[in-house]
Amino acid sequence: MDVIGNIINKAKGDIKKIVLPEGTEARNLKAAEIALREKIAQVILLGNEAEIKAAAKGLDISGAEIIDPATSPKHAEYAEAFYQLRKHKGMTMEKAREIVKDPMYYGCMMVKMDDADGLVSGAVHATADLLRPAFQIIKTAPGVSVVSSAFIMIVPNCDLGADGVLLYADCGVIPNPTAEQLASIAVSAAGTMRALVGVEPVVAMLSFSTKGSAEHELVDKVRKATEMAKAMAPDLQIDGELQADAALIPEVAQLKAPGSKVAGRANVLIFPDLQAGNIGYKLTQRLAKAEAIGPLLQGLAKPVNDLSRGCSPEDIVAEIAITAVEAQSL
Structure with missing residues (x-):
């Protein structure tokens, strides 16, 4: 059974927008090139545009959307939405503006606000760094008590x-x-x-x-x-x-x-x-x-998936496809 091949083919049947918050990381950039070339997903890379393009020298990521959370036109809208989500926990508007500049939080806000269909991260971040914004912003699916x-x-x-x-x-x-x-x-x-x-x-x-x-x-x-x-x-x-x-x-x-x-x-x-x-x-x-394909997060309201820090570009491509297929099921 060609599990990944089947998942990739399914992803290609209904293209989804997948955001990669680790936009300057070499394996993510190679995976973005593959995913774009093979038409597995639309890829959104987060980070400073000049730094991303410098890191991607020799790769073709021309089809990717590049967004800098710190200067994005959506920053104010996302900060306001994040503040509303967290004000009962003592969040201030000033703090929300600063937090949403973090690509992990900005990426989760993109998924929350339907500007992206899913997110893949973890090549350089620990699982906790991904789970924290996912719990705070995306939360669990209806009827599910745990992630x-x-x-x-x-x-x-x-x-x-x-x-x-x-x-x-x-x-x-x-x-x-x-x-x-x-x-x-x-x-x-x-x-x-x-x-x-x-x-x-x-x-x-x-x-x-x-x-x-x-x-x-x-x-x-x-x-x-x-x-x-x-x-x-x-x-x-x-x-x-x-x-x-x-x-x-x-x-x-x-x-x-x-x-x-x-x-x-x-x-x-x-x-x-x-x-x-x-x-x-x-x-x-x-x-x-x-x-071993994963770790795959389950129980969230929208698809977010973690990576092993020892992952290869091919592993990231697989998780992009998996996240796209999960988004299709929604």
Whole structure:
């Protein structure tokens, strides 16, 4: 299954405006060139125009829109809107004007005000630097209580999941989710799998116990989260608590969870906490030589996606396409 190829083709079918706040960064500029050349998205680069053009020497970014947040004609409008969003938190108009000069905040305001369809950042910024303005400006989608992250894992020579494609969550945002948060993560992850991979999600709520094989408060949390997720999305194929082998391997599932319609067929794995999720995706990536696409933020009202600081230009192109496809679904 050519997951990224399919996503890129879908992005090309309905071109969206994607803003890159890290407008002078070399990998972003190369990704912008590729995305423009391949007609994957309209690209907006944020930063000083002269600095961007100097950094892009030898690249063709002529099709990109370049905006300097500090001098943009929209600055006053965005500052006023940001002030209205945050005045209950003590925001002043003077402070709002200064904050909106920051490309991360300006980019999120572009998405909020429908001047861009989505945003991709993180090549040089930490996840927290992206999440802060995203939480403050874009906020969570209706009916979603938390923002979380997911990775699409493409495992070579593997017939588990959806022909070797799985989605892992949460691997990057919430350290120790409550049962309610875990349920929300599961429902969001199912939507991500359906929208991006194009297959029906089969969701396993992972634990160190399968169907009562162990008793512990951590197991209780997963059981509770499973029931809450079922109530939130009654049509979703979801079950728990399941150990990883019971979730993935049909023969093990028959022994450990014979009555489950999910066990042995799962393609979406929901980890009980951030430690497990982060360790799990990195082990899969390194030991199974899997491609890890993400982190993909889920649960926001509009598409914003994070990058690993070790990302390549091709990784950024993939996330531009993913963000465009997420925007199409809105």
